[in-house]
Amino acid sequence: MPNYRQMGQTPTKRHTKLSVDASKSFLGEGMAYEHVVTTAGFNRAYSILYHLRPPTRNSRVEFVRNLDIQAAEKLPLRQHHIQSQNLPRSGDPILGRVPMMFNDDLICWRVRPESSQNELYRNGAADEVIFIQQGSGVIETSQGILPYRRGDYVVLPRTTTYRFLPDEIGREDHLVLECMSPVRIPSRYQNEDGQMLLGCPYYERDFHGPVDLATINKEVQTTVLIKDHDRLTRVTMPHHPFDVIGWDGFVYPYTFNAWDFEPLTGTIHLPPPFQQTFECRGFVICTFAPRYLDHHPDAIKVPYAHSNVEADEVLFYVEGQFGSRRGVEQCSMTLHPGGIPHGPHPGTIQASMDATRTDEMAVMFDTERKLFLTQDAMQLDDPKYPLSWLEG
Numbered sequence: 001m002p003n004y005r006q007m008g009q010t011p012t013k014r015h016t017k018l019s020v021d022a023s024k025s026f027l028g029e030g031m032a033y034e035h036v037v038t039t040a041g042f043n044r045a046y047s048i049l050y051h052l053r054p055p056t057r058n059s060r061v062e063f064v065r066n067l068d069i070q071a072a073e074k075l076p077l078r079q080h081h082i083q084s085q086n087l088p089r090s091g092d093p094i095l096g097r098v099p100m101m102f103n104d105d106l107i108c109w110r111v112r113p114e115s116s117q118n119e120l121y122r123n124g125a126a127d128e129v130i131f132i133q134q135g136s137g138v139i140e141t142s143q144g145i146l147p148y149r150r151g152d153y154v155v156l157p158r159t160t161t162y163r164f165l166p167d168e169i170g171r172e173d174h175l176v177l178e179c180m181s182p183v184r185i186p187s188r189y190q191n192e193d194g195q196m197l198l199g200c201p202y203y204e205r206d207f208h209g210p211v212d213l214a215t216i217n218k219e220v221q222t223t224v225l226i227k228d229h230d231r232l233t234r235v236t237m238p239h240h241p242f243d244v245i246g247w248d249g250f251v252y253p254y255t256f257n258a259w260d261f262e263p264l265t266g267t268i269h270l271p272p273p274f275q276q277t278f279e280c281r282g283f284v285i286c287t288f289a290p291r292y293l294d295h296h297p298d299a300i301k302v303p304y305a306h307s308n309v310e311a312d313e314v315l316f317y318v319e320g321q322f323g324s325r326r327g328v329e330q331c332s333m334t335l336h337p338g339g340i341p342h343g344p345h346p347g348t349i350q351a352s353m354d355a356t357r358t359d360e361m362a363v364m365f366d367t368e369r370k371l372f373l374t375q376d377a378m379q380l381d382d383p384k385y386p387l388s389w390l391e392g
């Protein structure tokens, strides 16, 4: 989590009464209702929210359906190019998500919504990292209004209730990583006092939390669609859940823009750990931002061919010309699985020698466990990609 934040009203001491106007309070009790959101049991980051009504009030709970993610079958071990730029627009920012690949630690989705999100949504079992490939607007959350823009990683901790309010729904295009473990700042980027190190690729000011609480104080039947693992549940509350008048702590939705990542350059090629942005159990998320290239007089400025024997590597191409790869476009996704080598395309090594800068922007996630492609992803797969390293 980035750092401590506080919004709205909180009592001087935690777990003590926060008084509110008795005439407007729930049951005339004249107090707000504390709600502690914890991670790792009670042992790591947490936040304390103060609601106008108990957050436990439900008037109806109903099973909706199980999501059925179908893995592609009988695939050989090979490189893949998933042309997700060809994904048709469908659904809303939540139910329009199409699964691309998954393992026990994450599910990767792509969504190009065509309709607005009319129902509040909450992921009860996973943190979500939503990369905004295209789009802008605000996300209404229980902890306030979170503005977002192109290039943002929007990090929504599990249990955050939210709704997308884009400026223009037809422009939205997201890469969604559903992360089974909490999404964290790598501990090697922080000093012993918990502050981001001077030498790390971002700073606390690059992380943006909610800007306005926009508290809704209303007895109104409100539904929330909740996802936990493959199950969808609909809960109806007799009041609006955005009734928080204050909160503080380390768990909250925030954004970090990929163009705020400070890339490093050496005299020779620096490997992906230098691009790491987030840390999760079983995988890392990295940002390949526009940067100066290696400056040894004989430096080869595209990555060397390598066998990533203990990782599956996925690149999502955001913008720019990709020096090492031919045939990829914006929103292309490549999966280079462990066990077979991959590397620069023919001609790109020599072509890189005189380059001094790259304008490429890409998001990468590297997983420890094998990734399974979905049948939906295979609809977008370029079958010729594994043979694309042949000369010519």
Ligand SMILES: [Fe+2]
Residues within 6 Å of the ligand: 306, 308, 313, 336, 342
């Ligand atoms: Fe690689």
